Amino acid sequence: MSSRLFIVIPCYNEEEVLPITSKMFLEEMQLLIEKGKISNDSRILFVNDGSKDRTWEIITSLSEKDEHYIGICQSRNRGHQNAVLAGLMESKDICDITISIDCDGQDDIGAMEAMVDAYHDGSEVVYGVRSKRDTDTFFKRFTAESFYKLLNKMGVEAVYNHADYRLISARVLKEFANFKEVNLFLRGMIPLVGFKSTSVYYERHERIAGESHYPLSKMLALAIDGITSLSIKPIRMITGLGIGVSILSFIGVIWAIVSQMTGHAVTGWASTVCLVCFMGGVQLICLGVLGEYIGKIYMEVKARPRYIISERTWDKKEK
Known part of the structure; x- marks a missing residue:
């Protein structure tokens, strides 16, 4: 048939x-x-x-x-x-x-x-x-x-x-x-x-x-939808990034303490600005990824x- x-x-x-x-x-x-x-x-x-x-x-x-x-x-x-x-x-x-x-x-x-x-x-x-x-x-x-x-x-x-x-x-x-x-x-x-x-x-x-x-704009939107709708790997990636940055920050703290104790500390604004900009950028990216998932949850729960x-x-x- x-x-x-x-x-x-x-x-x-x-x-x-x-x-x-x-x-x-x-x-x-x-x-x-x-x-x-x-x-x-x-x-x-x-x-x-x-x-x-x-x-x-x-x-x-x-x-x-x-x-x-x-x-x-x-x-x-x-x-x-x-x-x-x-x-x-x-x-x-x-x-x-x-x-x-x-x-x-x-x-x-x-x-x-x-x-x-x-x-x-x-x-x-x-x-x-x-x-x-x-x-x-x-x-x-x-x-x-x-x-x-x-x-x-x-x-x-x-x-x-x-x-x-x-x-x-x-x-x-x-x-x-x-x-x-x-x-x-x-x-x-x-x-x-x-x-x-x-x-x-x-x-x-x-x-x-x-x-x-x-x-191109719609293709990019479709790509983002495809990844965030079917995968949680981006969240795991920013978690790993957060852990990596935390480890580097911890090493930096130790280095700063050791430098201070040995009298080799140098006061400068460049390193501070670079650190603040880097951390700020990482945080904004992480918030953006989390926001994308939260937005999708918001759309889903309204059904x-x-x-x-x-x-x-x-x-x-x-x-």
């Missing part, structure tokens, strides 16, 4: 690229249906993340033209990770498998077939992994690769060079629904669920149209909804 697939596509201000890539997604889905790998009641689920342009209008128009297109609209912009989560949670009870992919056409849509094949071979999670980064600038390639290496060093179980292009079975999603974190970093959370997994490798292309919605759906295209059809 063929599996019912939902392709989950987060969209934010994608009016330029959506008319192009929507056809590509439909062509891939129809190809998989013709080969008998997925059922005809599979769907392409667009998640409008509070777009300010005509994205939602395009999604509703697509849903009226072809039953394979459906969409949900968030009440406001909540970010890429929350948009992906909303689509996955909406899908988990009405499909067999989901594939999450960005709307910009950079990820190889043709890799979906290999993902579905891997699922039929027994894998519950299939990660889409970039085989190379030739299309990236040197700076982006260096920072991205350093990011994954840093995550690994910090104890985060993230798949190297994998973003949010992945297949997840409904079985895994139902277990993942028990993860109630408000601070989301899906590429580090999905591996925590477990189950059999594998990877499919593909080459990433240039964005088809429009502009990237992930500038606010991670997404709110304001509209669904199928609700309009029912009316």
Whole structure:
């Protein structure tokens, strides 16, 4: 029996690229249906993340033209990770498998077939992994690769060079629904669920149209979220730093006492200023790391909804 697939596509201000890539997604889905790998009641689920342009209008128009297109609209912009989560949670009870992919056409849509094949071979999670980064600038390639290496060093179980292009079975999603974190970093959370997994490798292309919605500032914010949401190593590191500074300070105190007793003490402002600035800098860094964790605890204990759906295209059809 063929599996019912939902392709989950987060969209934010994608009016330029959506008319192009929507056809590509439909062509891939129809190809998989013709080969008998997925059922005809599979769907392409667009998640409008509070777009300010005509994205939602395009999604509703697509849903009226072809039953394979459906969409949900968030009440406001909540970010890429929350948009992906909303689509996955909406899908988990009405499909067999989901594939999450960005709307910009950079990820190889043709890799979906290999993902579905891997699922039929027994894998519950299939990660889409970039085989190379030739299309990236040197700076982006260096920072991205350093990011994954840093995550690994910090104890985060993230798949190297994998973003949010992945297949997840409904079985895994139902277990993942028990993860109630408000601070989301899906590429580090999905591996925590477990189950059999594998990877499919593909080459990433240039964005088809429009502009990237992930500038350096957002990439840095995502990196910080990923580390502080899934690892406590930064706290342990500043603890070790504190111990190291304390030992050096203790040695300095002994040296100062010995110098005073032997009459070799030299009064000077430079050493005092350097010491004060060094200690002040260390303390501020430590407070900043602690503050990041305290802020996340504050967000978690409020337990606010991670997404709110304001509209669904199928609700309009029912009316």
